[in-house]
Amino acid sequence: MNITSFEHxxxxxxxxxxxxxxxxxxxxxxxxxxxxxxxxxxxxxxEGEMWLKVAAKTRHLRxxxxxxxxAGERHAERYGAEGAIxxxxxxxx
Numbered sequence: 001m002n003i004t005s006f007e008h009x010x011x012x013x014x015x016x017x018x019x020x021x022x023x024x025x026x027x028x029x030x031x032x033x034x035x036x037x038x039x040x041x042x043x044x045x046x047e048g049e050m051w052l053k054v055a056a057k058t059r060h061l062r063x064x065x066x067x068x069x070x071a072g073e074r075h076a077e078r079y080g081a082e083g084a085i086x087x088x089x090x091x092x093x
Contacts, residue, residue, distance in 0.1 A: 006021075006023055006046070006087055009021065009044065009087045009089075010087070010089075013042070013089030014089075016089070017091060018040075018042070018089035018090060018091045019039075019090055019091050019092055020089070020090050021087065021088065021089045021090070022087070022088050022090070023046070023085060023086075023087055023088075024043075024085065024086050024087075024088055025083070025084075025085050026048070026050070026077075026079040026083050026084045026085070026086075027079070027083045028079065028080070028081050028082060028083040029079060029080075029081065029083075030077075030078070030079045030083065031076075031077070031078050031079075032076060032077040032078070033076055034053075034074050034075065034076040035074070035075070035076070036071075036072050036073055036074045036075070037069070037071065037072075037090075038071055038072065038092075038093055039071050039090045039091060039092055039093055040068075040069070040070060040071050040090065040091040040092075040093060041068065041069045041088050041089070041090055042066065042067075042068045042088070042089045043066065043067055043068075043086045043087060043088035043089070044064065044065070044066045044086060044087050045061050045062060045063050045064065045065050045066075045084060045085075045086050046063065046085045046086055046087055047063060047082070047083075047084060047085040048063070048079065048080055048082045048083050048084030048085060049061060049062045049063075049079070049080040049082070049084060050077055050078065050079050050080065050084045050086070051077070051078040051079075051080075052067055052075060052076075052077055053075060053076040053077075053078075054069070054073065054074070054075045055074075071092075071093030072093070
């Protein structure tokens, strides 16, 4: 999937079998403690940057980079000085 526009990303994700596609906006320096969700998530960073920690590994993600999480996968998030926007496709587990 690429990030030409949210609508294009949404169309591709729905065609790939995802149930919903959302734009998530995060304020600067937001920290989200370890948690999990009951859905599969596939996302792309549209603006800003984030750090995603899964198990003992932390990834620094910037515009255009993607991440995927399995349903129930524990993770933590941290956002940079500009905050971030990502587009996320979700599918029920």
